[in-house]
Amino acid sequence: xxxxRSRLLIIGAVLTLALAATLLINTPEATxxxxxxxxxxxxxxxxxxxxxxxxxxxxxxNTTSTFILHGVDQQIIIDFSxxxxxxxxxxxxxxxxxxxxxxKNGNWVFEADxxxxxxxxxxxxASEE
Numbered sequence: 001x002x003x004x005r006s007r008l009l010i011i012g013a014v015l016t017l018a019l020a021a022t023l024l025i026n027t028p029e030a031t032x033x034x035x036x037x038x039x040x041x042x043x044x045x046x047x048x049x050x051x052x053x054x055x056x057x058x059x060x061x062n063t064t065s066t067f068i069l070h071g072v073d074q075q076i077i078i079d080f081s082x083x084x085x086x087x088x089x090x091x092x093x094x095x096x097x098x099x100x101x102x103x104k105n106g107n108w109v110f111e112a113d114x115x116x117x118x119x120x121x122x123x124x125x126a127s128e129e
Contacts, residue, residue: 031096034071041101041108050098051076051110057091069095069110076110083112094118 002010034053037044056075059068065081067089078097080089089095099112 034069034076035074036071037101037110038071038074038076038108041103044101045103046100048098048100050096052094052096055089055091055093055095060089060091069097076108078115079109079111080115083115085115086117088117089115090117 031050031052053069053071056068056070067078068075069078096116097112098114099110101110
């Protein structure tokens with residue numbers, strides 16, 4: 001028969017293995033830039049991914065719940081109609097979004113589930129009056 005100590009060690013080992021397996025199975029993908037996503041969007045279509053970029057100035061449309069996120073060379077339409085959006089979504093802000101990339105009417109659209117914005121820099125120049 002197993003002693004009390006042996007049983008505790010076996011239970012601890014099983015729990016440790018289960019936790020390790022969970023971490024390995026649910027390892028999140030790295031966040032991609034807009035340019036990385038748009039290099040080969042077909043390979044990412046329909047997958048849950050994370051993307052980051054900057055909101056294109058003047059592109060936020062609250063009636064359609066969309067905006068354009070741009071990188072250095074590329075841009076993509078973000079649909080935030082079903083997303084949880086943090087405060088501060090505004091022009092020229094860096095945005096992190098999680099969701100699914102889909103093709104609609106020949107355009108790539110990122111259907112976001114979560115949108116997080118960066119904090120505005122406390123070092124921005126104060127506007128002169």
